[in-house]
Amino acid sequence: MTINFIIAQIIGIFALIILMLSFQKNEKTLLLKYQIISSLLYAIQIATIIELISALIAIYRFDIKIKLNKNNEI
Numbered sequence: 330m331t332i333n334f335i336i337a338q339i340i341g342i343f344a345l346i347i348l349m350l351s352f353q354k355n356e357k358t359l360l361l362k363y364q365i366i367s368s369l370l371y372a373i374q375i376a377t378i379i380e381l382i383s384a385l386i387a388i389y390r391f392d393i394k395i396k397l398n399k400n401n402e403i
Contacts, residue, residue, distance in 0.1 A: 337374050344370035358395050365391045 344367045351363030365388050372384035 340370055340374040344368075344374065357398050361391045361395045361398075365395075 347363055347370065348367040351360050351367060354360040354363060368384050368388045368391065372381050372388070
């Protein structure tokens, strides 16, 4: 195994842990912030451009949801 593979696996494990922790949060904005961090880590880990763009779009979508929740206080 190469060092790049090991680093990618460690980043993926951290992203998965943060994603699992996000589902334990009761507050929507906190949940979305955890999912943004998780998506960002997955975007760093991913090697292909298409999947990177998809992860970045998910981050942008979560950011919009956070801003809408702050305005509507849902």
